[in-house]
Amino acid sequence: xxxxxxLHYYKLVQRYIxxxxxxxxxxxxxxxxxxxxxxxxxxxxxxxxSRISSALALQETCWRESRGIADWVIVTDxxxxxxxxxxxxxxxxxxxxxxxxxxxxxxxxLSERFPEHKTLLCQSLTRGxxxxxxxxxxxxxxxxxxAVNYAPGRHSAAPTGRVVAPARDELLLLHYHYLGFERxxxxxxxxxxxxxxxxxxxxxxxxxxxSSQQLREAWNLVASRLVDISRxxxxxxxxxxxxxxxxxxxxxxxxxxxxxxxxxxFSGLSIRICGRSRRL
Numbered sequence: 253x254x255x256x257x258x259l260h261y262y263k264l265v266q267r268y269i270x271x272x273x274x275x276x277x278x279x280x281x282x283x284x285x286x287x288x289x290x291x292x293x294x295x296x297x298x299x300x301x302s303r304i305s306s307a308l309a310l311q312e313t314c315w316r317e318s319r320g321i322a323d324w325v326i327v328t329d330x331x332x333x334x335x336x337x338x339x340x341x342x343x344x345x346x347x348x349x350x351x352x353x354x355x356x357x358x359x360x361x362l363s364e365r366f367p368e369h370k371t372l373l374c375q376s377l378t379r380g381x382x383x384x385x386x387x388x389x390x391x392x393x394x395x396x397x398x399a400v401n402y403a404p405g406r407h408s409a410a411p412t413g414r415v416v417a418p419a420r421d422e423l424l425l426l427h428y429h430y431l432g433f434e435r436x437x438x439x440x441x442x443x444x445x446x447x448x449x450x451x452x453x454x455x456x457x458x459x460x461x462x463s464s465q466q467l468r469e470a471w472n473l474v475a476s477r478l479v480d481i482s483r484x485x486x487x488x489x490x491x492x493x494x495x496x497x498x499x500x501x502x503x504x505x506x507x508x509x510x511x512x513x514x515x516x517x518f519s520g521l522s523i524r525i526c527g528r529s530r531r532l
Contacts, residue, residue, distance in 0.1 A: 263382055265326070335423070340406065356390055357424050360386060362430040362471070365428070384492075386495070389411065405456070408490075408497040440461075443460040444457075444461050
């Protein structure tokens with residue numbers, strides 16, 4: 253997924269910080285060839301019995317070094333692509349209007365075949381299903397947010413600080429996970445061997461233990477609900493199903509929304525990204 257990831261964020265991100273979780277393929281070699289990338293080893297697990305809790309502890313703090321340096325920071329996995337038809341100008345507009353968090357509406361993207369490299373997936377693989385579980389806070393201002401307070405898996409958050417969300421949800425989070433059924437099935441078989449005691453007890457990552465039939469059932473359900481995210485009449489802020497955690501009250505108070513006429517756009521946005529590369 254790394255070539256797709258870098259192609260997608262190429263024009264947007266100035267610096268990548270990738271935490272390598274003991275990869276055994278050629279991920280490190282690919283990462284080191286990119287001059288914008290700093291590769292760091294995954295820190296020792298803060299909870300030896302849980303991969304999820306340990307990753308969460310890192311995700312809560314890794315972005316703070318971007319304060320005073322970046323306008324926006326992205327905390328993400330490699331298969332998560334933030335999408336807007338005019339991404340750079342949209343972020344500039346959000347910044348001009350005082351927005352500090354931009355949750356993305358989640359879509360589970362699906363393809364029966366793994367796509368060819370050197371393909372911009374948001375243009376070539378545009379069919380996905382509304383998936384509220386993947387409506388996450390991947391991008392926010394490191395200078396205005398004090399803490400993100402992610403739930404496990406980053407599936408929700410309760411940010412504190414100066415928290416201002418857009419009035420209309422235009423940003424999409426395209427989760428390019430279901431790419432090639434056999435590939436996903438084999439990856440799950442690898443992932444399940446890495447689950448820790450606490451993760452198993454709570455049920456985090458339960459999908460990794462699915463049988464082929466269970467995975468196929470989940471796959472077919474997603475396939476039955478596909479929409480084309482590139483349609484100009486999609487209007488995801490109206491049509492995306494499910495609750496939106498950022499419209500509810502959180503410990504830092506009610507999330508404010510901006511509205512009104514377009515403001516002057518800022519130029520020269522600086523964006524850093526923190527991601528995690530898993531062992532395969």
